[in-house]
Amino acid sequence: MITVLAGGTGSVKLVRGLVAQESKVNVISNVGDNYWLYGLYVCPDIDTIVYGLADLLDQERGWGMKKDTFNFLRQMEVFGEETWFRVGDRDAATHLIRTNMLKNGKNLSDITKWMCEKFAVSANIIPVTDNSIETRITTDKGELHLQEYWVKHRGKDPVLGIQYIGADKARPNPEAVNAIHDADMVILAPGNPLTSIGPMLQIKGIRKELSKIKKKVVAVSPLIGDDAVSGPAAKYMQAAGIESNAYGLAKMYSDVCSNIIIDSKDRLLTKKIQSLDMRVFETKITMKNKLAEDALANFILKQVHV
Ligand code: FO1
Ligand code: CA
Numbered sequence: 019m020i021t022v023l024a025g026g027t028g029s030v031k032l033v034r035g036l037v038a039q040e041s042k043v044n045v046i047s048n049v050g051d052n053y054w055l056y057g058l059y060v061c062p063d064i065d066t067i068v069y070g071l072a073d074l075l076d077q078e079r080g081w082g083m084k085k086d087t088f089n090f091l092r093q094m095e096v097f098g099e100e101t102w103f104r105v106g107d108r109d110a111a112t113h114l115i116r117t118n119m120l121k122n123g124k125n126l127s128d129i130t131k132w133m134c135e136k137f138a139v140s141a142n143i144i145p146v147t148d149n150s151i152e153t154r155i156t157t158d159k160g161e162l163h164l165q166e167y168w169v170k171h172r173g174k175d176p177v178l179g180i181q182y183i184g185a186d187k188a189r190p191n192p193e194a195v196n197a198i199h200d201a202d203m204v205i206l207a208p209g210n211p212l213t214s215i216g217p218m219l220q221i222k223g224i225r226k227e228l229s230k231i232k233k234k235v236v237a238v239s240p241l242i243g244d245d246a247v248s249g250p251a252a253k254y255m256q257a258a259g260i261e262s263n264a265y266g267l268a269k270m271y272s273d274v275c276s277n278i279i280i281d282s283k284d285r286l287l288t289k290k291i292q293s294l295d296m297r298v299f300e301t302k303i304t305m306k307n308k309l310a311e312d313a314l315a316n317f318i319l320k321q322v323h324v
């Protein structure tokens with residue numbers, strides 16, 4: 019049994035590759051970029067993984083449902099609402115039904131399980147906590163919700179800091195703690211280390227459980243050289259005072275992780291990372307197609323012995 023800690027867009031390809039090869043996969047999902055929109059509770063990272071595994075994800079964008087339409091959003095615009103967050107019509111149904119279930123007293127874990135059933139997803143997707151965590155970005159113009167910073171303002175302002183509101187008080191999902199404890203291997207997916215994996219590591223019970231079994235924890239770098247394969251990871255790392263390369267990542271994860279997979283192009287960093295008492299594995303980390311997803315998943319499952 020393997021357990022993956024995952025964000026959304028940066029993580030989903032590897033998760034898909036792993037699920038194709040392993041019968042029992044737990045996916046502990048970030049909730050830090052969940053966002054209330056028009057009274058609907060949107061969980062981008064959970065939905066990206068669910069849609070990705072159900073083959074419903076818009077692959078090009080990396081979020082939302084493929085071939086979705088945007089009539090609902092257009093009507094909200096007619097009503098004078100802000101429409102920078104592009105929820106599609108089918109996607110909106112997911113948020114609406116989830117919000118109704120929350121209002122009826124269900125927790126996010128149960129709702130996510132129900133969604134997995136509805137979408138015929140076999141992996142066990144576990145929100146890292148049923149409490150609220152909000153990732154906020156401080157810029158020179160003030161503090162914004164991650165979605166406001168990244169989607170509304172297109173991530174253009176300099177980042178001065180990152181906060182995880184509620185993370186210190188959040189109770190780890192007991193099922194997530196067990197999934198870490200019982201796993202043969204725990205994988206930190208190549209999601210954004212500050213905004214996808216970072217919020218989960220801020221939860222004390224999660225961090226502690228990972229550190230206990232860190233010999234079994236394998237991180238996959240989302241970076242090549244000093245930049246992310248995609249997205250703003252490098253910018254956030256620099257803002258957090260972390261060297262934006264595989265070495266900085268390894269150092270950031272060194273309390274919770276003893277193994278790291280880096281791109282072969284980064285092999286000059288291997289010795290330096292090994293000095294952190296980490297095992298380093300070099301391979302191709304980009305996943306441009308299904309074949310590459312399977313290859314990286316296969317490499318982790320077959321070449322990395324923990
Ligand atoms: N990302 C965007 O860049 N623009 C959007 O309009 C957008 C809409 C959206 C709707 C539903 C959903 O689940 C995700 C969506 N995302 C959108 C992606 C997502 O919010 C971000 O990529 C991450 O949360 C930041 O890591
Ligand atoms: Ca995300």
Ligand code: CA
Pocket residue numbers: 245246247248249250
């Ligand atoms: Ca970049």
